[in-house]
Amino acid sequence: MSIFRSLIRKEVLHLLRDPRTVTVVLVMPVVLLLLFGFAISTEVNGVRLLAVVGQHTDETHRLLERFRSNPCFTLEGIVAPHEADDLLRQGKADAVLVLRTDGGQLTHQVITDASNTNLAQTATAYIESVASGESSSPIVLHTLYNPQLKSAYQFVPGIMGMIFILICSMMTSVSIVSERESSTMDLLLVSPVRPRTIILGKLVPYFLLSCLLLGLMLTLSYTVLGLPFSPSALHVVWLSLLYIILALGLGMLVSTLVSTQVAALLVSGMLFMVPVIMLSGMIFPVENMPVALQGVSCLIPARWYISALRVLMIQQLPVRHILPQTAVLALMTLVVLTLAAKKFNLRK
Amino acid sequence: MQTRILRILLKKELTLMLRNPLIPRLIVAMPLLVMLVIPLVADLDVKDVGVAVVDRDHSLLSRRLVADMDASASLTVTAVCDTYDEALRHIERGDADVVLTIPSGYFRDLSGGKSPHLDLSANGVNATKGILGAQYASRSLLQTLTRWSAEEGTALPEAATASVLNRYNPTLNFRNYMIPALMVVLLILICGFLPALNLVSEKESGTIEAMNVTPVGRFTFVLSKLIPFWAIGLLVVTVGMLVGWLVYGLVPAGHIAYIYLAAILFTLVMSGLGVSIANRSSTLLQSIFVMFAFIVIFQLMGGLFTPIASMPRWAQVLTYAIPPRYFIEIMRAVYLKGAGIADLWQQYAALAAFALLFCLVAAKTYRKRE
Amino acid sequence: MKTSENVISVRHLTKRFGDFTAVDDLSLDVRKGEIFGFLGANGAGKTTAMRMLCGLSRPTSGSGTVAGFDIVRQPEDIKRHIGYMSQKFSLYGQLTVRENLTLFATIYGMPASDIRRKADEACRALGMDGVRDRPVRDLPLGWKQRLAFTAATLHTPDIVFLDEPTGGVDPATRRKFWEMIYRASSEGMTLFVTTHYLDEAEYCHRVSIMVDGRIRALDSPAGLKQQFRAATMDEVFRIVAQDARRT
Numbered sequence: 010m011s012i013f014r015s016l017i018r019k020e021v022l023h024l025l026r027d028p029r030t031v032t033v034v035l036v037m038p039v040v041l042l043l044l045f046g047f048a049i050s051t052e053v054n055g056v057r058l059l060a061v062v063g064q065h066t067d068e069t070h071r072l073l074e075r076f077r078s079n080p081c082f083t084l085e086g087i088v089a090p091h092e093a094d095d096l097l098r099q100g101k102a103d104a105v106l107v108l109r110t111d112g113g114q115l116t117h118q119v120i121t122d123a124s125n126t127n128l129a130q131t132a133t134a135y136i137e138s139v140a141s142g143e144s145s146s147p148i149v150l151h152t153l154y155n156p157q158l159k160s161a162y163q164f165v166p167g168i169m170g171m172i173f174i175l176i177c178s179m180m181t182s183v184s185i186v187s188e189r190e191s192s193t194m195d196l197l198l199v200s201p202v203r204p205r206t207i208i209l210g211k212l213v214p215y216f217l218l219s220c221l222l223l224g225l226m227l228t229l230s231y232t233v234l235g236l237p238f239s240p241s242a243l244h245v246v247w248l249s250l251l252y253i254i255l256a257l258g259l260g261m262l263v264s265t266l267v268s269t270q271v272a273a274l275l276v277s278g279m280l281f282m283v284p285v286i287m288l289s290g291m292i293f294p295v296e297n298m299p300v301a302l303q304g305v306s307c308l309i310p311a312r313w314y315i316s317a318l319r320v321l322m323i324q325q326l327p328v329r330h331i332l333p334q335t336a337v338l339a340l341m342t343l344v345v346l347t348l349a350a351k352k353f354n355l356r357k
Numbered sequence: 358m359q360t361r362i363l364r365i366l367l368k369k370e371l372t373l374m375l376r377n378p379l380i381p382r383l384i385v386a387m388p389l390l391v392m393l394v395i396p397l398v399a400d401l402d403v404k405d406v407g408v409a410v411v412d413r414d415h416s417l418l419s420r421r422l423v424a425d426m427d428a429s430a431s432l433t434v435t436a437v438c439d440t441y442d443e444a445l446r447h448i449e450r451g452d453a454d455v456v457l458t459i460p461s462g463y464f465r466d467l468s469g470g471k472s473p474h475l476d477l478s479a480n481g482v483n484a485t486k487g488i489l490g491a492q493y494a495s496r497s498l499l500q501t502l503t504r505w506s507a508e509e510g511t512a513l514p515e516a517a518t519a520s521v522l523n524r525y526n527p528t529l530n531f532r533n534y535m536i537p538a539l540m541v542v543l544l545i546l547i548c549g550f551l552p553a554l555n556l557v558s559e560k561e562s563g564t565i566e567a568m569n570v571t572p573v574g575r576f577t578f579v580l581s582k583l584i585p586f587w588a589i590g591l592l593v594v595t596v597g598m599l600v601g602w603l604v605y606g607l608v609p610a611g612h613i614a615y616i617y618l619a620a621i622l623f624t625l626v627m628s629g630l631g632v633s634i635a636n637r638s639s640t641l642l643q644s645i646f647v648m649f650a651f652i653v654i655f656q657l658m659g660g661l662f663t664p665i666a667s668m669p670r671w672a673q674v675l676t677y678a679i680p681p682r683y684f685i686e687i688m689r690a691v692y693l694k695g696a697g698i699a700d701l702w703q704q705y706a707a708l709a710a711f712a713l714l715f716c717l718v719a720a721k722t723y724r725k726r727e
Numbered sequence: 728m729k730t731s732e733n734v735i736s737v738r739h740l741t742k743r744f745g746d747f748t749a750v751d752d753l754s755l756d757v758r759k760g761e762i763f764g765f766l767g768a769n770g771a772g773k774t775t776a777m778r779m780l781c782g783l784s785r786p787t788s789g790s791g792t793v794a795g796f797d798i799v800r801q802p803e804d805i806k807r808h809i810g811y812m813s814q815k816f817s818l819y820g821q822l823t824v825r826e827n828l829t830l831f832a833t834i835y836g837m838p839a840s841d842i843r844r845k846a847d848e849a850c851r852a853l854g855m856d857g858v859r860d861r862p863v864r865d866l867p868l869g870w871k872q873r874l875a876f877t878a879a880t881l882h883t884p885d886i887v888f889l890d891e892p893t894g895g896v897d898p899a900t901r902r903k904f905w906e907m908i909y910r911a912s913s914e915g916m917t918l919f920v921t922t923h924y925l926d927e928a929e930y931c932h933r934v935s936i937m938v939d940g941r942i943r944a945l946d947s948p949a950g951l952k953q954q955f956r957a958a959t960m961d962e963v964f965r966i967v968a969q970d971a972r973r974t
Contacts, residue, residue, distance in 0.1 A: 029638070033646040041653065048672035049663050057666075097524060099700045100690055103666070123523035124693035126531045128664055134492060175649075183642050270641045271554060275379060287398050292662060294486060296405065299397050323481075326449055365833040369822065376821045376862070567817040570781050571834045572807040726802055727784045 016210030023184075024214060034180075034218065038172045038226050045164035046234045056132045059102045060087045063109040072108065072115075072140065081135050097122050104132045106140075165230050166318030167291030169249065170311035172226070173219055173256045174285050179277045181215050181260030186273040189264075208353060212257050219253045230322070241321045244328050248321070251338055252314045258345035259310075265352035285311040313337045359577045366573070366581035374585065384547065388593050391543050392600040396532045406490035407435040409444040409453035416464035418505060422475075425501040426457070431493050454480045454490045457498075468509075525610075525693045536607055537688035538661050540597040541681055544620065547593055548586045548627035549652055553644045556582060556635035569725045579720045583628050590624030591617065610695035616688065618698075622708040623684040629715030636722040655681045680711040734759045734886055734917045735780060737791025737798065742775050742784060749775040751940035753789070757886075757919060757933075762912050764931030764948075765921040766964065770973045772940040773921045774814070774890055780919070781811050781888055794885045807835070810879035810916075814891040816871050818878060820864030824855055827863055828878055835882035842881075849877045869900035873907060880911050887911060889920045893927065905930055925960040934960070936967045943967045 024031060058076060062069050076082045085102050093105045097120070105120040119136050121129035227245065230236045259281065267273045285291065288302060289311035295303055306312045317334035320326050374380050408426060412419050427434040435453050438444040447453040458476035466473040477494055479487035526533045559565040568578060594616065601607045609616055631648060638644035656662070658672070659681035665673055676682045683704040690696035698705060735757035742750040750772045757763045767773045778784040780793050782802030791798050794808035818827045828846040837845070850859050853873055863871060872892060880887055889908075893901045905927065908918055920931065928934050928948055935945040944951055944967050948960055957963045 027640065027643055030640075030643050030646050033650050037650050037653070040650075041657075044654070044657055044672075048668050048675075049657055055666055095700075098690070098694045098696050100686060100694075100696075118522060120522045120524055122694075123526035124534060124689050125664060126526060126534050128666070129523055129526075134496075180642065187640075187642075271558060272379075274554075274641065274645055275383075287395060293398050297398075302394070302397060324449065330449065361836075362834050365830055369819065369826075369830050372826065373819065373821050562820070563813060563815040563817040564819055566783065566813055566815075567811070567831075568834075570783055570806060570809070570811040571831070572803060572836075573834055574803075726782060727778075 013206050013210055016207065017213050020184075020210060020214040024218070034176055035222065035225070038168060038222055039229065041168050041172075042165065042226060042229050042234065045168060049164075056082050056104055056128070056135060057102045058082045058084050058132075058136070059093050059096060059105045060084065061090050061093050061105060061107045062087055063107075066110055066115070068115050069108050069110070072117075075139055076106070079139055082139070093120070103128055104136065106136060164291070165226075165234065165236065166315045166322060167289070169223075169226055169318065170252075170289055170291060170315045171282070171285050172222060173249070173253050174259075174281050174311060176219055176222065177215055177253055177256030178260035178263065178281050179274065181211065181257055182263040182267075182273045182277050183270050184215075185211055185261065185264035186267060187270050189268070190270060205350075208261065208350075212261070215260075216253060216257060219256075220250075223249050223253070236322055237325065239325050241325055241328070244331070245318060245321050248314070248317055248331070248335065248338075251335070251342060252310065255310050255338060255342040255345060258342060258349050261349040261353065262345055265349060284309050288312065289315050291315055310338060310341050313341075359574055362573055363577050363581055366577065367584060370581055370585045380551065383551075384589055384593060385596065387547060388543055388596040388600060391539055391546075392536070392597055393604065395539055395542070396535055396605070404431050406432050406455060406486065406493055407447070407453040408432055408455045408457055408490075408494060409436045409438055409447040410434055411438050411441050411444045411456065411458045413461035414459045414463040415461075418464045418467070419459045421505070422459065422498060422501050423457075426494065426497045429493070429497045432490075432497060448480050454486055455494050457494060532605055533607060533693060534689070536601050536605060537609075537692035538685050540594055540601075540620075541623070541659070541685050541688060542656065542661065543593050543597055544590050544623055544684075545627060545652055545655055545681060548590050548624045549631050549648055550645070551589070552582055552586055552628045552631035553635040553638075553648050554641070556632055557638060557641050557644045560635070560639070561641065575723055575725060576720050579632060579716070579723050582632050583625065583716065583719070586628035586631075587621060587624050590620055590628075594620045607692070609692045611691035611697055615691045615697055615701075619684055619687040619691075619705065619708060622705070622712045623680065625712035626680045626708065626715050629712065629719045632719040633715065633722050636719065636724070655679055658682070660685050677707075680708060683707045683711075732758060734795075735763075735791070735793050735919065737780070737793075738789060740776070740779055740786050740789035740791060740798075742772075742779060743787045748940055750779065753940075753942060755935065755942065755945075757917060759885075759917055760912060760915055761932045762908060762918045762920065762930065764928045764934040765919060765937070766925070766928055766934055767921070767937030768968055768971055768973075769923075771937040771968075771971070773937055776937070777888055777890055777919070777921060781809060782806050808885045810882070810884040810887040812875045812879045812887070812889050812892055814894055816868075816875060818863050818871070818875055821862050823860045823862055824850065824866075824874060825859045827874070828881060831878045832881045835884075837882050845881055849881060853877060869896045869903075872896055872900070873904060876904065876907055880916065883914065884916060886917045886919060889918065891921055891923060893922065893924065901927070925964055928960045928964075936964060938968050938971045939973050 060073055060076075062073075073084065073087070077084050085096075088096065090107075093102070096102045097105060100122070103122050103125075107118040107120065109116050109118075117140060119133055121132055123129040223246070227242065231238045231242065260277065263273055263277050263280075267276055284305075287293065288295075288298070288306040289309050290306070291311070295306050295312065298306065313334040317331040317338075320330050320334075321328075324330075410423050410426075412423065423434055423437065426432050436444065436447050438447070441456070441458060444453070444456045444458075448456060456476075456478040458478070460473060460476070463473050463475070475498055477491050477498075479491035481487050556565070559568075598609070598613075598616070630651065634647050634651070635644050638647065658676050658679045660676065661681070665676050665682065668676070687696075687701050687704050687708075690701055733756045735755065738754045740750060740753040740755075741748065753776055765773055765777065775784065779786050779798065782793075782798065782805045785802075786799060793805045796802075796804040796808070798805065819830070822830065825846055828849065829842055832842040832846065833839075850856050853870070855870065855874070858866065858870075863874060866874070876887075876889070876892060879889075893904050896904070901924070908920070908930075912918055920927075922928065931948065933945070933947050934951060935942050936951075937943065944954070944963070946954060951963045952958065952960065955963045955966050957966060
């Protein structure tokens, strides 16, 4: 046991000697959570609108006044048709409202900068609804689970899915490979210490670091970001621990497959980071992808983890709703750990 | 200026790059991967919105509302339920995004001149899909109601319909919005990571010390690290533009020279940053993590996936310090709107300033002597 | 301003890293054409001292000249007149023998025609004609070391600094290496060599022994043996370094 403890101490000292990396590791998740929580959203607010008015009448004044008082719009001014064109191209405005009065009948046209498709669509919808007047709509809208439609809610699970892969898989694989490069690993492997102990000694510090991060991120999510706290938080914790172990196993597996640090980085970067960001449903919904890529996404642990976290943290559903995801993650963990242990022994 | 030394150093960099087993492949594979896969994946368009209907009215009108909704392009009625709880379970299982409740007596009340309400509940877990789905659903409901009232001769408030002209991207194709920006992603990744990797691995192999003890000047050495990535950046942009043209049929509306000019400036920004970080790092892991932090923030705050206009005021101010912001604006404007330097000189000026700044920092932080 | 007599002349050089004084008050003169052996145990401060002389490290205090230039203010001028070979093999592994030689010779400003001729000559002298176009990564260690030495001396610098050049190579290669050092010396270059091998110290014209950042003894091998009443340099070293605190 004392060998094990001294191995861990060595690893922790090694980590602490590089305060910059530790800082990045600890600060980045916080920055990401805060950015997603407060800065980044896909909602459209503040459409910059230009008006081109053919003939000023009481009706056009009333209409423009409605836009001016609407918080969704910034009326940038009333301009001549050719100016509107220039401003749209320079990106100084998002949409133009053209008002014409023909024989007492007011007609309007909306010109959008459709180079940003989402903005153009939403702007059109907003303009139509303001222009048609605030007649009482016969439809009432509610939002379930996420009443303020905060995008932070959607991103918290995604960020956690990404960070653990980054730390557990990338850091462990690079750290094991760097030891092999400097051949201190051989030194350990010829010593009477059993390979199992060596591996555990490598993994435990990163496991502890990940637990620290898990605590940090959950605290932030439930306090600063205001995610609703409920008993399901407990399930979030054990599910995350399972995911962390899986990610550590992946890191170990990569380290047995490559021989240089750069290769370890590229492999874990290309094989883990990019798919996690692109295919796990973190940013882009899985169901919008082509079927082939949806199939690929099934192989990505983060996809299952993130979808389970969404169920637990946002929908707050009972634990039986995440059984399939948990089963898949457990199976993956088993396979990865078995493979890694086997490979690592052979490599001796 | 040590032109002769610079020339031999560049030759060395080029030879090393070509002999590296990974880099030439990366330069070709990355653009293909990013340009072919991401547009398939990065689809924020909302299609296939599932609607679970709770029809308590069971009238001719309620059935028509449901049928029209199912017939509309982006909406599918996945279940017709008897109770709201049952509909909610469809949401929990994920096969519906919106619940429509038609109250009992809706048809009677509407015909009787009252104004009854239809009730839409959107799933807020995926905010974009929920909100847009609910909007689509309510648009479909309104259309049906308008048509119905026209047929019945009863007056519902007339919805003013405007003609809409979508400039620059008339088909509202989301890919046209993404593809120019993807080339920015490519340059961020390739020109950010590779110089950092290159320099740190020279540090680890000790060759950088062999250089430090020679008369090679600081600027010459840093230039020999920056210029190759300049060339690689232009190559990558070219491959990206070719893929955009051949695969997606998207060609820049503006002059290609404006794109190259912006790309040159931006590669300098990124490789300058990469070299500066590598100068300050002692291990590979360290430089990669610091670089990674920059890249994540660049991608998120640069207006790539989410529009800058949607950010709160303070965050919008912050984005002025994020160089990719300007490059993304230039790429989209030149590609889709056919803009030129006259329209975009502010963005070019900002990029040039950043390029100068980062290259100076790169040269300043490179120490030949401890 | 170049003195013909001493090519290295430093006084009271000190280098501190935080609380740790790696090199403490080093004063030293090395004559032109000399083979100067710079001895010391691991961690005695040899490499740090050498890095200061080469302009790789800025002295915390002290002054001096190397190849006639001020080591504090003119490190870049010094670099033009020296060659350096570090203990870590530091040629570009992916470049071929000839590419490495051309790279370093060009950096030192040799004319292109000279480079081709001298590189060919050097390859022949090293017996590496057959592997001229092979990446140096694939060569055996002894060949790599001799190649690194050639790269450091192709431009005939005034002074060549060698940091443990023979670490880890077999005795036959070491002997070949010292033949190269003698040849360089006979061509008028000054050689400043750190080494662990005390038998190599015997080949030097003069030797200094560093202990805990300070020079404890400096003379010709014969003079040192006489001074410490020892039969071999090995014995001299043991006497001088017996009270070393850093090992």
